[in-house]
Amino acid sequence: MAGLRVCSVLVTGANRGIGLGLVQHFLKMPNPPQWVFATCRDPKGQRAQELQNLASKHPNLVIIPLEVSDPASIKAAAARVEELLGGSGLNILINNAGIAKPISLDKETLETMTQIYTTNTAGPLLLGQAFLPLLKKAAQGSPGSGLSCSKAAIVNMSSSAGSIEDVFIWEFGQLVSYRCSKAALNMLNKCQSLAYKDHGILCVALHPGWVQTDMGSFDGHTPPLTVDASVTGMLKVLSSLSEKDTGTHLDWEGKVVPW
Template sequence: MAGLNLHSVLVTGANQEIGLELIKQLLGSSNPPEWVFAACQDPAGERMQELQNLTAKHPNLVMVALEVTAPASIKAAAARVEAHLKGSGLNLPVNNAGIQKLNRLESETPEDMALVYVTNVTGPLLVSQAFLPLLKQAAQGSPQTGLSCSKAAIVNMSSEAGSIQNLYLWHLGQVISFCCSKAALNMLTKCQSLGYGGDWILNVTVHPGWVQTDMGNSDSIHAWKG
């Protein structure tokens, strides 16, 4: 975080796990953004207390309702963020929200495949589309040259599970829909880099490594596998 110089950043899935920790790191940095938008399904729902406490302490933190599988919710979130930014643009949306279903190859279902794909791939696509005008504003208004997260960038939270060469989750329980969705997310990011690079918007995927979360809990995966 130390090398970033951000005016504004938005994180989806911000109420727990990796998303919540990103919010904490941004707020606690030596040069915090002027605006940090914590996007989550229901800001007034369960498991929101910690994020609500942070909002009370940090006037630059704004909670935004955003359901990545609902286009209307995404558009409403973009409009609210735009109202806060007042023409300055959004530097950095982090597409962090994601889900997984613990299914093997022989037990995978169309319903789970569709739900995981729409959350992990279509969601980041729609979020990026909705916030693209604000990203272009940030890029055009930045004095920096080249591509940079401090200028304008889309960060998609991927996983090594999406690697076709190194499919390590196969030995931990397969997790078919999650692996397929992250491979597709990697391709989406490549397409975004080709489509948005001309507007000086950086597009990257991030593999955070194995993180001890509800989704990435090794004990739960091994228990399910065994």
């Protein structure tokens, strides 16, 4: 993790699970970012209590309201971050917010599919667009050529559940709309990597593993991976990425995930 040194990072869905774990790890770094922007739907609500406690102890942590399925909310969050950065760029955007519903194929509906796609796929698309100017600014202000997460990066939290080859943990749940949204997110990540490479922005899709979170635990099954182990691994992976890795889908150990 020593190789990952950034001035600013934004994490969506940061009030619990992997998002909260990422925020905690960034704050504990030997050289923590000057700005850690943590977004969630209701920053003052009970579900954001742990995040509020962290913010009271860390002046570099700023909680920002954000509903990733609402373009107006995304625009307002980007404007707030730009205002706080005061002319500096944003080094890393982590599209972590996501939803899943354990619904089988025969029970899927247009409403559910649309809701999950809007959050898991369209949200990262719109966030990438909204924060592109700040990411470009960070890339332009970083010395050296090539791509890295210390320069400017979009990190899309994906899942091997969206891998057409793997169809991860099908036996534990079909989760069809979730799988489709993550397969689409992987394609979005590839498109972002091609479109934003010339701007100096690295794009990567990460599979965090099957993690012990509210979303990961369902039907009485306990996932094998702790949040701490997943986040520690992912940050180590992010610190090692270079130009050759942009557009790829990797897991928390840095292994390539099949499409």
